[in-house]
Amino acid sequence: MFITYQLLFPLVFIILLLEFIVPKKIRSFLLLALSFFLYYICGTASFYILPAMGVVSYASTMAMKKLGSQTAKKVILFSSITVIVGLMLAFRYTGIKNAAPLGLSFFALEAISYISDCYTGKIETENNPLYVLLYIAFFPTVISGPIERGGNLIPQFKKLDSCSRKDLLDINRLCDNAIIIIFGMFVKLVIADRLSIVSNTIFSTYYRYGTTVLIIGAISFGMQLYCDFMAYSHIALGIAGMFNIGIMDNFKAPYLSVSVTDFWRRWHISLSSWLRDYVYIPLGGNRKGKLRKYLNTFITFVISGIWHGSGLSFLVWGCLHGLYIMIENLLTDIGLMKKDKSSIPFGGRFLRAIVTFVLVDFAWIFFKADSTKIACAYIKQMFTVKDFWILSDMNKFFSFGLGIQEVLILITALLILAGMDFVTYKNNLRVDSWLKIQGPVFRVIFTLAILLFTIVFGIYGETVDPATFYYMSF
Amino acid sequence: MIKNKQALLRLIELIAFIIAFIILSTQLMNALVIKGHSSEARMYDVYEGYAQNSDVLFIGSSHAGQLVGRNLWRDYGIASYTIAGNSQPIDVTYHSIVEFLKHSDPKVIMVETALIPDDNMETPDTEYEGRIQSDAAFRYSVNYLKLASAQIKNFNLPLKTEGIQLLYKWPLMHDRYSSLTKDDFVIDTPYLVSDTLPLYSVPEEEAEIVTSEERAPISDIGRNYLDKTIKLCKEKNIQLVLFHTPYPAPETTLAQQNTISDIAAENNVPFIDFNYLVDEIGFDIHTDQARDLNHVNLSGGEKITDYLGKYLIENYGIKDHRQDPGYETWDKDLKAWQVLQLKESFEKTNNIAEWSDLFAGQLSNYMVILTLSGDYTSESDGSIQSILEKAPVPEDFYEKGGTVILYRGNILYYSGGCETYSYSHKFENAVVSIDRVASGSEDSPFEDGIYIWNENYIINSDGLNVTIYDDSLDIVVxxxxxxxxxxxxxxIRNEID
Incomplete structure (x- = not known):
């Protein structure tokens, strides 16, 4: 069982109140205790892995700090990373698969980045184990990210322990973060969960359909995945923000990207930047010639695929993205693709955004399908079975789980999302900061509208469990 | 200073947001909340205050719902309210009484006993648990929480799943927006919509209503809630009466009802088991029982209601409120009930001669739209004229054709021989509009028809169309x-709602 919204939001409110009441020095301690408590009541298997990960991170970094010898430091670095990666692989590929703790893939990467950053001296080793543990177990990010960095979170925890009560209850910050949460809930309950009905219907019985429907299925899944994960990231961002902890914005309108390379700068940013910093750059990045650069890119995406799941399909998905980027790099290098995307006119950007979406969405088929075999069958059917007349047959067209009323609700919500993505990306703002510019009247009306829209048109009840987010399965 | 001002402005914005949210969401909730329909216990009207003047509460399973509360008002002026649902269990019944008493002060509570010993209670199924969340439509309250926690305890519901859902009651069901009806926005007839729909069928097989001297145990939960109900009524000084409607029940059921009878006697609570009274009330299983051999049909319901009406007046001096102010809604409900009965009579009649007799008797009560269209004179056998003769239509109507609207016997509109005409009339509850196009015309922007709520009631393009409409209740009779x-x-008849 995951914590449902009905439980989570009152709990956040209570925790906030507690943080306000308790002496400020123990705020982080309280946050840690409550993070462990929330993680525990999520009903995760192997609960102990989370605190153990924190202990490993703290102990190894402290040991590295105490030891003078570079070799000894290196030994500790590699052995601790080996233990963490070994643990991840063991829980993914061996018989203990079912005992995997929730969010392991996320907090393990946080542990690795912390240990590496301490080793390289990018950040100072934290002496207080409390902060390291809280960094690993911080409840808004523990289950599905964003994959944070110690250098960002730990100083903020310290600040939390010293800020005044007035700062803690800053009404502007609280309201702004509440707006982010409401927007996240809107995207999740109205859009993502509605799209999941279509994608699940089509993917589970793909063999019944032809080109048009299978394209609709793939598009639905692509949009569902974005909305689902973006919504989760927004909710996590909003909740963390309530405690005056700023975490990474994980998405920047990725489906408006003009290339796959651009897409990876805007999709699951915390993971792609992690892979860049801890895989791609250590492999040599682009410093060792073009061929190595291509290879390093490819390896990075293969690792990304492995991180996402144990099946072959995830590996294929990673390889596809690796190939896309390699080809894009090649085209850029030989001058067939513009490097400076700001010089591309609107029409060109629009077309490139479509091409990028098609490429990314095609790869998502491997992500969604239960196996590579099914994904291949899906694709084969998509290219070989003609069913274009279905666009004229409205009875069939609206038979994939959503009737015309549902589709209208979905389209309205998607337009709101697309508009918001466009203006926030264009101005490089978050939802709350864009709304701030629009003035209080618009802000109140907009927030009320999406909140009421979510209450009335959100998918909750028996069919979909609203508390499960797609990325929790990784 | 600036920061403080910003904070103050944001606080004002937040307060405005919260006020707007409360106002809008309350309005939305009123529309979206599940109100219950004819087969469910409907608490919504109680919460809205419609039950506050009622003297008698009828409560229990669908057996209680088959009684005719409108007849009690018509014949005895008894203001009654019914909370009955299909297989409504005794715990829901008990907590519904508690909820009802918050909004009304009845003199008598009539509890129907069929489900008190329910065997399901020993092995509850999921359907049972689901019924509490939606059908009973309780508002969140301490009373509701007591019901929810009792169910969690009684039926060992897992706290993490069903339990938490029960305790943390979300008032909306997903996709409720797709099933809204006029009833979700306008409560015209609160008692009628709380009643269970009458049954008109009769048994198709031979059966017999019997009695028994045996005794059989009832479930602990049933016993517990029966005791609680008796205690509650004593505390509130309300007369409790238990009753059981007649049907050919199995031996165990009869024996369990006898046990209830014993418990009632121990507590000085009257128990009326109609299985023992079939002769006294003239209940004939062949005409008064429904096909399912479980419920009474309308005729049976009327007989029991009549008996109970007399019983209530004789024993508890329930007042006749028919002339009292504050009871207008009961009058309106009675009228709606009569309209629905008339609608039923009309719909059962397919013969023109019979139908026109029925029609002639109703002209002064309703709006009637008569339209002659197409080739209505050719090969006429006089059927159309026979209907028109019974209505006060203009003399040249048959000759000229077109449309006549009669409103309670008077002419409201006559098209007077025009081939193309358009007319619209706004009533309190609806708009009736007529758009007629000359045959063969393709220029008209309108679709040919007689529209009420934009639904076309032209059924026959060559002949006479008659629509009988009650504007005060917005019912197409x-x-x-x-x-x-x-x-x-x-x-010629189309299915109409």
Missing amino acids: DSIGVDACPDEGKL
């Missing part, structure tokens, strides 16, 4: 078509 030369004297 009947809508028929008559051919110039009808097949075996039959009407």
